[in-house]
Amino acid sequence: MNWKTFGAMLARDAHVARRNAIQLFLQTFLQPLLFVFVFGRVMVSSGYMPPAYKSLLLPGIIAISMVFTGIWAVAMPLIAEFQWTREIEDRLLAPIGVGWIAIEKVIAGMLQALVAGLIVIPLAWLVLRPGVDISIHAPWTFAVIIILVATFSACGGLALGCSINQQHIGLMFGMVITPMIFFGCTYYPWSALKTFPILQKAVLINPLVYASEGLRATLVPQFPHLPIAAVLIALLFFDVLLLVAGLRQFEKKAVS
Amino acid sequence: MAVGVRTQDLRKVYNSSPPLGAAGGFIARTDAKGKQPKAQIPALDGLSLEILPGEIFGLLGPNGAGKSTTVGVLTTRVRPTSGQAWIGKHDVWKEQALVKHLIGVVPQRPNLDFSLTAREILIFHAAYFGIGSKLRNDRADALLEKFKLTERADQMVRGFSGGMMQRLSIARAMMHDPQVLFLDEPSAGLDPQTRILLWEIIREYHQAGKTVLLTTHNMEEADALCQRLAIIDHGHGIALGTPAQLKASIPGGFLLRLRFKNQTPDLLQHLQSLPGVREARASDSTEDSTGADVYADRGGSLISEIANLAANSGSELSDVHISEPSLENLFLHHTGRSLRD
Numbered sequence: 001m002n003w004k005t006f007g008a009m010l011a012r013d014a015h016v017a018r019r020n021a022i023q024l025f026l027q028t029f030l031q032p033l034l035f036v037f038v039f040g041r042v043m044v045s046s047g048y049m050p051p052a053y054k055s056l057l058l059p060g061i062i063a064i065s066m067v068f069t070g071i072w073a074v075a076m077p078l079i080a081e082f083q084w085t086r087e088i089e090d091r092l093l094a095p096i097g098v099g100w101i102a103i104e105k106v107i108a109g110m111l112q113a114l115v116a117g118l119i120v121i122p123l124a125w126l127v128l129r130p131g132v133d134i135s136i137h138a139p140w141t142f143a144v145i146i147i148l149v150a151t152f153s154a155c156g157g158l159a160l161g162c163s164i165n166q167q168h169i170g171l172m173f174g175m176v177i178t179p180m181i182f183f184g185c186t187y188y189p190w191s192a193l194k195t196f197p198i199l200q201k202a203v204l205i206n207p208l209v210y211a212s213e214g215l216r217a218t219l220v221p222q223f224p225h226l227p228i229a230a231v232l233i234a235l236l237f238f239d240v241l242l243l244v245a246g247l248r249q250f251e252k253k254a255v256s
Numbered sequence: 257m258a259v260g261v262r263t264q265d266l267r268k269v270y271n272s273s274p275p276l277g278a279a280g281g282f283i284a285r286t287d288a289k290g291k292q293p294k295a296q297i298p299a300l301d302g303l304s305l306e307i308l309p310g311e312i313f314g315l316l317g318p319n320g321a322g323k324s325t326t327v328g329v330l331t332t333r334v335r336p337t338s339g340q341a342w343i344g345k346h347d348v349w350k351e352q353a354l355v356k357h358l359i360g361v362v363p364q365r366p367n368l369d370f371s372l373t374a375r376e377i378l379i380f381h382a383a384y385f386g387i388g389s390k391l392r393n394d395r396a397d398a399l400l401e402k403f404k405l406t407e408r409a410d411q412m413v414r415g416f417s418g419g420m421m422q423r424l425s426i427a428r429a430m431m432h433d434p435q436v437l438f439l440d441e442p443s444a445g446l447d448p449q450t451r452i453l454l455w456e457i458i459r460e461y462h463q464a465g466k467t468v469l470l471t472t473h474n475m476e477e478a479d480a481l482c483q484r485l486a487i488i489d490h491g492h493g494i495a496l497g498t499p500a501q502l503k504a505s506i507p508g509g510f511l512l513r514l515r516f517k518n519q520t521p522d523l524l525q526h527l528q529s530l531p532g533v534r535e536a537r538a539s540d541s542t543e544d545s546t547g548a549d550v551y552a553d554r555g556g557s558l559i560s561e562i563a564n565l566a567a568n569s570g571s572e573l574s575d576v577h578i579s580e581p582s583l584e585n586l587f588l589h590h591t592g593r594s595l596r597d
Contacts, residue, residue, distance in 0.1 A: 002353060008383035015380075016371040086367035090377075090428065092333065094384035095356040256270070256334050 005096040006104055012091075013108040017073075028069050028116050032061045033127055039187070040128045055133045056223050058124055059215035060186030063149065065120040067184075067208055070113030070153025071160060071177070074105050078161030079169060082253050092254050102158055102250040106243070109154030110147075117146055134219045141228060142218040148235035149211040155239060156207070158246030162253045184208030189216060191224040207238040258309030258465050259344035259358055259435040261330060266339035268300040268325050268491075299325040300336070301491035307469055307484075309344075312462050314482030315471040316583065318593065322491040323471035324364060327440050330469070331361045343436055357385065360434035364441045366421035368413045374424055375400065375409040378431050385432035392431070399427040402457070419450045426457065437461060439470040443477055455481055475583045487587055494590045502586050507534035508553040511585040515575035516566055519546035526565050532558060539592075545574055551589065555580070 017024060040057050043049040081088035091101050125132055136142050164172050183203045185193075190213055193200035203209050214231035216223055300322045307313040315323045328334030329341050332352050341348040343355045369377050375396055382392035400406045403423040408416070413424065422442070429437060439458070443451045458481060462468050472478050478485055479499045487495040487502070495502055503509070516523065527536040532554045539547035552558055555578045566573045579585055587593075 002386070004386035005384050008380060008386075011383065012369075012372075012380045015376070019371070085370050086363075086365065087369045087371075089333075089363065089367040090369060090381055091384065093331065093356055093359075093361055095353045095386075096384075097353065255332070256328070 001100065002096045005094050006100060009091055009094070009096075009101065009104045010108060013104070017108075017112060024112075027072070028065060029120060029123060032065050032120060033123060036061055036124045036127045040124075044131075051131050052133075052223075054128045054131055055220045056189065056216070057187065058121075058128065058132060058134055059219045060184075060188075060212045061124050062117050062120055062219075063184065063208060063211040063215050064181055064186050066113045066117040066146065066149050067153040067156075067211060068177070068181075069116035070109045070150055071157040073112040074109035074154050074157025075161035075164070075172075076169075078105065078158070078250075079164060079166055082162065083166045088254075098251055098254045099247055101254070102247050105250075106151070106154045106158055106246070109157050110150040113150035113153045114146060117150070133222070136218065137221060138218055142215075145211075145214040145218060145231065145235070148232070148239055149214070152207050152211075152235060152238045152242055155242035155246050159242050159249055162246060162249035180206055180208050185212045189213070189224050190226055204234075207235065207242075210234040210238070258467055260309040260467060261305070261307040261313075261344075261436055261469060262342045263303055263305045263326070263330070264340045266300045266303045266326070266329055266341060267337045268298070268322075268329065268334060269337045270297040270299055299491055300329070300339075302339070303488065303492055305486055305493065307467060310462070310465050310467055311483045312458065312468040312470070312481055314478045314485040315469065315488060316473065316475075316478050316485050316587070317471075317488040318473055318587075321488045323488065324440055325491075326488075327361070327438050327469070327471060331359055331438055332356060357432070358435045360429035360432065360437045362422075362425050362429045362437070362439040362442055364444065366418070366425050368416075368421055368424060368428070370412070370414050373410050373412055374405055374416075377413065377424065378428055381428050382431045387432060395431055395433075399430060403427045404453075418445050419447060422446060423450065423454075426454065430461070434466070436467045436469065439468065441471055441473075443472070443474060451477075478583055485583070487583075487590065489587075489591050489593075495586065499583065502583060506586050506589050507551040508532070509580070510552050510555040511579045511588065512550040512552060512555065512558065512562075513539070513577040513579070514548045514550060514562065514573060515545045516548065517545055517572040517574050519548070519571050520569045523566065523569055523571055524548060526569060527562065530558065530561055530565070537592075549588070551585075 036057065039049065040054045044051055044053055078088070092098065094101070160172060160176070183199075184206055185203065186208065190200070190203070190209060193203065210226070210231045213226040214228065214235065217225040217228050217231060303322065303326060315326060317323050325334055329336045330343065330348060332348060332355060335349065343358050346355050346358070348355050369380070372380060378396035378399060379392050382395060387395070400409045403426065405420065405424060405427070408420065413421065416424070422445070426439070426442070443454055446454065458468055458470070470481065482499060484496070484498055485502060486493050495505070497505070524536050524538060527533060527548060527550055533550055533552045535551040537549045539549045541547060550558070559576060563573045
């Protein structure tokens with residue numbers, strides 16, 4: 001393991017992220033904030049939604065922002081760099097094992113997902129206030145959960161980015177990301193699905209469910225949520241699964 | 257201390273399409289028992305090479321001959337199906353990180369980092385190799401100057417012309433001062449002026465005691481730059497030597513590519529018996545004319561004799577192309593095909 005090379009690759013990704021900061025900011029936060037505004041402010045103040053919905057919505061919005069950012073930050077550059085610009089080749093020729101280049105991408109994606117999560121909390125709070133009732137009751141559990149969420153989003157980005165053809169990017173959003181968000185218990189708690197028993201079981205294969213429910217359990221425990229132990233085990237399982245799958249796909253792409 | 261390069265019995269069979277720059281190859285089918293036959297593309301078929309420390313070595317061959325795959329195997333990008341490859345004493349596939357320190361690679365197609373400026377590309381590349389901040393800034397400035405890119409150094413490379421991207425790719429490959437420089441079709445798509453600059457830079461790098469391996473299908477380039485050449489086709493070597501040795505191995509040296517109308521069956525035999533002719537072979541035929549390649553030790557002075565011979569046998573000489581000893585002729589002699597086919 002060559003730490004200098006690894007550090008230089010991280011520095012490169014940080015440099016590029018800084019350069020594209022405004023674009024990244026709009027891309028990450030505009031949609032969730034509009035959603036927060038319409039559902040949390042417009043619908044609540046007009047009486048179509050109960051005021052408590054504001055607090056229920058916030059953890060889901062954090063989960064979406066983090067997961068979307070992590071997937072996007074890793075998958076999109078990989079799709080372009082492996083298939084079109086081939087610009088990743090300069091890092092494939094750097095004196096480090098190929099797997100470490102994938103790990104570096106995951107770390108960079110995780111950091112971006114964490115930053116996204118930490119920025120969206122005050123932003124959404126500003127849009128929603130007054131009447132948001134959130135607090136971090138168990139800071140360590142919260143920290144572990146957001147790290148596990150950031151990891152699965154970045155590992156998912158690695159697996160997707162190394163498996164999807166450039167011409168299928170639209171399909172990836174239509175077939176993977178959109179259903180993941182809508183069936184990710186982001187806008188409603190998992191228990192709300194009890195009238196759809198089959199769907200309620202089926203959504204458990206969606207890692208975003210555990211992200212939303214885990215954040216709900218630590219930020220707004222007054223609402224129904226999955227047990228924290230189940231959330232932690234499931235997130236850890238998805239982290240490992242997606243990392244192994246992502247590394248395998250990356251090595252297949254990197255060496256012909 | 258200069259570093260050599262060696263491969264032993266390299267084979268590579270692609271199960272899917274080969275990487276960009278190594279497209280081509282020839283398609284064979286294997287018969288798996290009871291299964292659909294799977295298309296396999298053999299790109300290297302037992303290639304053994306030895307490139308001496310400090311020489312400029314050329315791999316010459318047509319598209320799909322296996323040149324880019326050979327470079328890919330030697331630069332850790334293509335895993336061989338069997339066989340071994342070494343850079344200096346290091347096995348490419350067992351000591352990858354060490355090998356990557358020793359090599360610099362200029363790919364066939366530019367793969368510059370589009371998110372960075374020209375200077376940043378050089379500086380980050382050096383940082384990947386653990387080169388300190390002062391040294392990498394000095395080197396970047398020197399290389400930008402040498403490759404005439406100083407004025408554009410702080411611009412994003414997205415808007416660069418093909419020639420500028422190629423120059424920057426070479427500068428990047430030199431940033432960590434590698435012992436062996438690989439250049440895959442370095443002058444493809446370059447204007448003549450840039451090509452001459454590139455040749456000067458390669459010669460200068462070689463004079464500093466470095467090893468250079470370049471692939472090309474440009475005869476002039478191979479002839480002008482390389483100390484030794486390997487001609488490869490269908491994934492294995494067909495000739496090896498200095499450009500002069502290789503050219504001297506063509507029978508006679510001159511190649512006369514002839515076309516006849518109404519060629520008679522014994523015309524080739526008659527051509528063979530002309531004084532100065534070393535070898536006469538049939539070449540491709542069309543509906544109204546037949547071709548013949550004649551290797552001889554003289555050129556133009558043979559034409560009148562050939563024309564007479566044809567007329568006497570009831571045939572007619574319709575087209576003549578004379579070429580002097582060249583690597584192109586050598587390739588044609590070994591493979592029956594032109595390098596540009």
